[in-house]
Amino acid sequence: MKNIFKYLFIIIFLNIFYIQVSFSEDLLNKKIITFEEILEQPDNLQLNLLYAKQQEKIEKFKNVIATLERLNLLYPSNYDIKLYLLSILIRNDSKDRALEVFNDLSEDPNLTNDIRIYIEKLINDYQKRIAEAEKEKNKKTFLSIDFSLSGNEHSNVAGVSKSNTFYLNDAVSQYASSEIRDDTTLNKGINTTLVRQIDDTLSVILKAGLNSTEQNRGIAEENDLVSSSLILNKSLGNKVLSPYIVYSRPNYRTQNDANTKIVGMSGRYLINSNNNVNFGFSFSENKFDLTSTFTSANDKNNDTYSGNIAYQKILNDKNLLNISLFGRDVVANKNYNSYDGYGYSFSYSRILPIGVVKFEKSFDQNKYKASDSFYNSSIVRDDLTIKSSVSINGSLSQIPFLKFIDKDRSFFYSLKYLETNTNSNMLNYDTIKENITYSITKRVNF
Structure with missing residues (x-):
């Protein structure tokens, strides 16, 4: 029985370590933004972006997408919001809406070459992933x-x-x-x-x-x-x-x-x-x-x-x-x-x-x-x-x-x-x- 305590200690230590890492990451968000605050200040860009980040972290992607879609309407010239929205849509396999945002960005004449190259690579990689997923789905x-x-x-x-x-x-x-x-x-x-x-x-x-x-x-x-x-x-x-x-x-x-x-x-x-x-x-x-x-x-x-x-x-x-x-x-x-x-x-x-x-x-x-x-x-x-x-x-x-x-x-x-x-x-x-x-x-x- 002498060795069991050593290995139990390792198991407990690793679990505590993981919890401490997660806890430390949570402290980075000094304040938890509530939905009520968003309703009070729906056009506050920084507040809404912080809320979206917090919702993304806990994997409530519907809230993230809804927030970014609203910000996209309020700030149609903000490419950072569009790119953030596009990345979230791709992560959640919202194929049709992702392509709409991509086309919207592509047709903008004020888009810089660097951003255009970036989003084209992003969407091409996504389309390849969709094709591979379909192939894997049909794989026997x-x-x-x-x-x-x-x-x-x-x-x-x-x-x-x-x-x-x-x-x-x-x-x-x-x-x-x-x-x-x-x-x-x-x-x-x-x-x-x-x-x-x-x-x-x-x-x-x-x-x-x-x-x-x-x-x-x-x-x-x-x-x-x-x-x-x-x-x-x-x-x-x-x-x-x-x-x-x-x-x-x-x-x-x-x-x-x-x-x-x-x-x-x-x-x-x-x-x-x-x-x-x-x-x-x-x-x-x-x-x-x-x-x-x-x-x-x-x-x-x-x-x-x-x-x-x-x-x-x-x-x-x-x-x-x-x-x-x-x-x-x-x-x-x-x-x-x-x-x-x-x-x-x-x-x-x-x-x-x-x-x-x-x-x-x-x-x-x-x-x-x-x-x-x-x-x-x-x-x-x-x-x-x-x-x-x-x-x-x-x-x-x-x-x-x-x-x-x-x-x-x-x-x-x-x-x-x-x-x-x-x-x-x-x-x-x-x-x-x-x-x-x-x-x-x-x-x-x-």
Whole structure:
């Protein structure tokens, strides 16, 4: 738990910093101009312009446009007002009125060459943007590539038990003093997403990725992971159904490899704008490679049947509450690897200026179906795993002093602390682990 306070402090500090920057900017407007003052002095140029600026800052563009239109009538020879009005109309995609103001300026014989060149460039750029927006609107296929780099700080990467002991052939043994506990893994990945919009209610998503994990002190977690998935999204009124298939294969340096195939369905039922129910079920097949090194690898081969249902509620557009129930049935080649699992989780998410912060707690009970004589022939394993996490994620553009790096909002960050506390009647699995994960992702859209 020692590291969670450090990262919580970072989250709180960044949020306070953002608020202070915004507060400092507000102080620049020493006086808030009210609409009543505008009604009293409708021809006061400075007062009306300050009112327009203040309304622009809080994004009440209808008030800005109305004010500038009135000033344009009162001061028809003031090019600054016309240019300000033109820029606001362009920002709000008021195409017809923007072209009218542009033509009005263009036909003025007293217009200087510098201003004429400026407004022509402004309107040409706007027309290009309109054409690109129309093209994007009619676009049916979207492709993006994510380049990611992440680190994971493990407090107990080897899974050493709380008592520092474990069962082996019915006897209790001690872990070696050289057992690696604290360690860091580094993951580099490239993942592609292809989306094809069939119509307004149906889309197809194809994903493929390659991720490589390297470990600092040990090698047990090092692997190359190949993954792919195919997803259909279908909207049916207030329901969304998403059938999917997934294939993944990790290539471990020192562990046996496996092929995982998953077929499933996830869905969402929209009760209203603030309440919805999510659900899902899946079947997965896990087959481990039998080799001369791993001669009993297929003992872990299993089929897994799982399902979940969750209720989500949105509060004040910035808060999300989630309650989830889940269960699974794992049927393995050997009964001591088979188990029934069930549990529940609670989470709370809030939108902050710098990203979305999330707190989550889950309880997961797994009851195995037979004892494993390799460890202890008289104990049938029974685990209760409690996970507690706090995370924040967003784009670098949301962080004030990093905006210059992410002008096109294509860089994303995440930071997460996770404590996993497993209470098991089998010493080997009675563990506690802490993980701190941090990542940065660059997205390229085509």
